[in-house]
Amino acid sequence: MSRSHASRLPRSSRALQEAGERAAQSVNTTADQISTAAGQVGASAGRMVQAVKPHLRGWIHTVTAPIALVACIVLVVLTPAGFRWNTIVFSLSSVVLFTMSAIYHRGNWSPRVTATLRRLDHSNIFLLIAGTYTPLSWILLERPVAQVVLSIVWSGALAGIIMKVVWLSAPRWLYVPIYVALGWVAVWFLPAFREVGGGALMWLVIAGGIAYTVGALAYALKWPNPAPRWFGFHEIFHVGTVIGWVCHFIAVMMAVASLW
Missing domain, CATH: 1.20.5 (Single alpha-helices involved in coiled-coils or other helix-helix interfaces)
Structure with missing residues (x-):
């Protein structure tokens, strides 16, 4: 066994x-x-x-980025030395916004890279708002008033940037109104803009604000969405951004011209 x-x-x-x-x-x-x-x-x-993703996604800002770069170089060169730092701030915030938006929207990125680029893309909106206020306020407003305006706007922009970095998934109904509200701080100072820069400058500031607001509303509501395969609500947002930026660029150029 x-x-x-x-x-x-x-x-x-x-x-x-x-x-x-x-x-x-x-x-x-x-x-x-x-x-x-x-x-x-x-x-x-x-x-x-x-x-x-619509076929035109990102192309609007891709085309705008080099145009903005050339235009901003001209703007900085034409700005008197004592005020040049103002237009440098505006120029950097402009070129960075369009460039990063083009990179983010045109590429097919990994989830980690996409999250990083999205943080930068959304944060740059706050940066451009504050960057636009910098030359307009410093050139057109009395110095104490300009300091108050820029303190408010830059503090709001910094808070918005921190929010987007920490809370990337924040709902649109929360951060889009913050964009719009921060952008319309200028409404309280339009008479001063008109007094120094003239009626045309004031109306350019208003027109730019309206264009930004219309684009932001289309983005927040995801409507209208006319041609989802080619040109959707996000493209309307980008068009509004470009139109708003052009209006404000011309306004900044006019403010600089008042110094000559």
Whole structure:
């Protein structure tokens, strides 16, 4: 009996070993299948996102970025030395906004890179608002008033940037009104803008604010969405941004011209 038991032990061990190898192979095969399926799902999701993104997404700011760069260089060169830092701030915030927006919206990025670029893209809106106020306030308003305005606007912009960095998924109904409210701080100082810069400058500031606001509302409401495959609500937002920026750029140029 002991001899028969001894002869069965090796066969049992081999059977267990073979069963273990088959189980391990089955686990590896299943893991490979899961990995392949996950890759296919990820690729499919990427294709779906690409299919949903309008064909013109990002192109508006891609075209605007180099134009803004050239225009801002001219603006800085024409600004008297004592006020040049104001237009440098405006120029940097302008070029950075359009450039980062173009990079973010034109590329197909990994989730981590997308989150980083989105933070920069949304933060740059606050930066441009404060950057636009800088030359207009410093050139057109009395110095104590300008200091108060810029303190309010830059503090609000910094708070907005921190919010977007920390809370990337903040709902649109929260941060879009903050953009709009911060942008319309100028309404209280329009008479002073008109007194120094003239009626045309004041109306350019108003027109730019309206363009920004219309674009922001389209973005917040996701409406109108005229041609989702080519030109959707987000493109309306970008068009509003460009129109608003052009109006304010001309206003800043007029403010600079008043110093000559």
